[in-house]
Amino acid sequence: MASRVGLSVAEDRTDASAQIEQALADIVKTTGAHLGAVYLKVPEDQLLRMVRVIGVSLRVARPWSMVALAAPVPVAEAAREGHPVWVGSHVELARRFPRTALALPYDVAMLVVPLSTGDTCWGALLQLWPGTRDPDPSRQEEEATDTGARLIGELLRQAAEEGNPLPPGELRVVEPPPARYEEPGAEITERLPEGMCALDLEGRITFYNRRATELLGVDESELLGARLWEILPWLLDPVYENAYLAALFSRLPRSFTALRPPDRLLAFYLYPDATGISVRIVPTEEAAVPDEEPAPAPEGSAVPAEEPPALSFEGPASPGLAAESGDDPVAAPTVTERTRPGALYQLLHLSSALTESVGVQDVTDAVTNQILPVIDVQSLAMVTVDGGRLQVVGSRGFPQEIVDGLQDRSLSADSPEVRAIMTGIPTFHPHIEDLRRIYPNIAVSPDTAACAHLPMFASGRTIGAVVLGYNRPHFFPPDERAGLTSLAGVIAQALERARLYDTKNQVALGLQAALLPGVLPDVPGIEVAARYIPATTGMDIGGDFYDLIRLDDTSVAAVIGDVQGHNVNAAALMGQVRTAVHTHASAGAIPGEILARTNRLLVDLRSNLFTSCLYAHLDLRNHRAHLATAGHLPPVLLHPDGRTEIIDGPSGILLGIEPEAQYRTFDVPLPPGAILALFTDGLVEVPGTDLDESIAEFAGHLAEADSQSLEELTETLVRRAAQAGRRSWGNDDIALLLIKVAAV
Incomplete structure (x- = not known):
């Protein structure tokens, strides 16, 4: 070392x-x-x-x-x-x-x-x-x-x-390495026409020349030990400090231009190393920036130059933010302060956790598992308003009796969370005694030493409140109050989206479930298990389907298919395909003819969605399977001896494209004890992997089937396919149909 x-x-x-x-x-x-x-x-x-x-x-x-x-x-x-x-x-x-x-x-x-x-x-x-x-x-x-x-x-x-x-x-x-020189070139810098100063890793000025004081317009006594953006109001905007942070984190030179009132533009060049940052200050002859325009962003900044930062919180909290904060002078600060860039980016980081949330449970999990620990809060509860009463949508850290006390509380109750909802004003209590003094009858967790109640705004109204609890006294400086208040607003918007998603998703899933067979028929001579997993991202309805049709005492038809798209049209078309296949199968048509008739129906419907479909007529008496496919994935047959076979027979084009398309019927043996697996591409397809390899891998998993029941086997196949594919479910629906022929 x-x-x-x-x-x-x-x-x-x-x-x-x-x-x-x-x-x-x-x-x-x-x-x-x-x-x-x-x-x-x-x-x-x-x-x-x-x-x-x-x-x-x-x-x-x-x-x-x-x-x-x-x-x-x-x-x-x-x-x-x-x-x-x-x-x-x-x-x-x-x-x-x-x-x-x-x-x-x-x-x-x-x-x-x-x-x-x-x-x-x-x-x-x-x-x-x-x-x-x-x-x-x-x-x-x-x-x-x-x-x-x-x-x-x-x-x-x-x-x-x-x-x-x-x-x-x-x-x-x-600590960083010590400075290399006790006197860092003082005489040399005094001869230069440029302003020079040095900042330590705290951003404090450790050295300056006389020209720097002239350009900045400050007295020498003000510079040493100060931060530029703290002593110069025209450098107070966080984008200027962000240039310092960019140089500090990247160790690459950075620069920015700032307007010294009333009309002097100064260029700042920052040169970092392990001990601090050297700054050159140079006057520039460029036209002054109009007063109404924001200052330009520093090079490498994530903040665009043409508009101020979207979440740049300014000044002390509004009077409402200090309401009910007690007499503690720290709790109601008067110091004007802007949110530091690091705090601003951290708030954006926390808020982005909510952008990945889909349903209400996702939002709750994101808040309690990812956001709550990072903001150093020990207890949190989110309550919304429903029918004039509070509903707890998520909580962590509070005792159950506190959560139960919030549930179903009337909006007429005199409590801090109700007041935050009714007035839209956040309240902060650095000491729990402040809260008890205002609400003497309120139940408080014995572990709570400070708390905050933040209204949740969405769609122009207050939809609920976030309750925060701290296990020690907690003082809320202005930037933290602004950040927490804004974070509560982001949570509210995420909850609104999530509630809308959950409502639509329940309708969608209910419709989709209604279009799929509720219970598969009990057919002597075979055992059947099916698994359908809807896509977990988005609110659209998928078009995957399966069916089992009992034809007579010794024969049964198995169908699986996938309608292109994820929307109501796909689901409607899926229902029509299932109905058409079922009707033609019951009429005694052979597999190829069933697909041809269904294809003509879809062409007549003039749908712009295409459908893959596999139809298998299982002759249990003669142990044969008669199949026809319209561009669907080949089924996999597990033989009684443990050998697997991918049945890749002749395939016709997708349904709904060519009105005169023909579909050939082909036969394969179906020995007693064999398992026939029909599936859609959501089970096997992995981006960046050849589809044939993925199907072969699935066949390998099927070959590993031991004495599991068919229901257990479906779970195993789904789980192993997920592990092998290293993917997250949700990109496509999954349908799996397993049929096991009884052993003789």
Whole structure:
């Protein structure tokens, strides 16, 4: 490992905390990473917390210090699944982890590895490099990272076994290397016509020349130790601080132009390294920006130049935000403050978790599993209004008696959540005594020391409230109040979409279920099992169908098909196809003729949707199957000896295209004890994989059937197909029909 760097730790170097900090410093020095962080699992909260960081200050790191373990982000994936995650650029980050790219909109490359010993994962190690580096980590970087991660994992294990684990709630900074020079070129910079200043990793000014004070229009006494955007009102907009953050995270030069009132444009050039950022300030002769136009966004910023940030919260909270906050001066701050860019991106990151939610349960899960841990809230309840009473749609952390007390509460009740709904004003109580003083009869959880009640706005009205509980006193600064209030609004919009989805989805699924056979007929000589799984994304109705038609005492017909599309038209056409096939089969037509007659019907209907269909007439007396197919996937036959056969006979074109299309009937043996599997492409098709290979893989799974019942076998086939395909169900409907011929 590389030589040691300065650390802000105790004198005792045998302490596990100091050794972990030393290991982290050694790792980033060896790999050349400019930022490193150690995250620890907090299993009881389903959370990862950053406990050590090098390369940025606490203030900068804090918005990214907590990650829900269930979140689809690199740190959580590495800790959850136990494998390294390498992301070579911000473009790749946006493609693979869009929520992380939103929360960290800087040009960086990223490597995250789990911190594990044996079967225990303690957390994850994160490193960042500039996004301009090589697209893949070098062997030296990988080896140094692996060695360091193993060392940190072992130190964490030893500390836990000795009863002195690293506290997951304590975030500490490993100090950067010391400045290279005591006097950083003071005389040289005084001779330059440009303004020069240096910022540390906190963004504070550590050096400046006289020209900088002239260009900025400030007294020398104001600069040292201050942040530019705090002492200069015209640099207060978060997009300017975002340029600093972009340089800090990416370690790449950044620049922006700002208007110093009334009419002087200044260009700022930022040059970062491991110890801080050097800033050049140059006057520019460009025309001044009109007062009504927003300042231009810095290079590399995620905020577009033509409009202000969509969620840029400004100034102190409105008077309503401070209502009922008690007499605590911190609870009702008067300091004008804007939301910091890191907090802004973190809010966007949390909000994006809700964009992936579909139904009400999805929204509830996203809030309780991904959002609640990250905003450091111990208890949460979401209530909506239905028929003049409150309905709890989701909760976590509150005792059941508190949740039961909210359920069915009348809107005439005198309670904080009802008041938030009726007035639309959020309330914040840093101490629970504030709440008791206003509502002396309210039931409060003994674990709640502070709380907030946030109205949920959607479609121009208040639909409910979010109740937050903290297990210790919690002061709400203006930016946090604005962020929580806005997050409640995002939750409300997600709930509205989810309720609409659930309503439409229930109608859709009910219609689709009505078009499928409720109970398959009981036919002597065969055993049948079917499985239908509707698509789980979107609200459209699918067109997959199956049927079993009893023809006489010794013969039965099996049908499976897939109508193109996912909408009401597809479902209607599916019902017509099923009816037509059933009618022609009952009339005694042979398989090829049944498909030809059904095809002519669909052509006459002039539908622009096409249908695949497989019809199988099973002759149980002679142990033969007569089949015809219209562009459908071939069935798979499992022979009694365990051998599988993909029955790939002659196929006609899809139904509904050519009015005179012909469909050939072909025969295959159907020995006693065999299983015939009919299925739709949703079961086997995997993007990027050859369909024939996918069908062969499914046949292999069928061949592994043991003494399972046919019902159990359908479950096994669906589960194994999912595992083999490494896919998430929801892209297409699935229909599976298994028919087992009784053994002689």
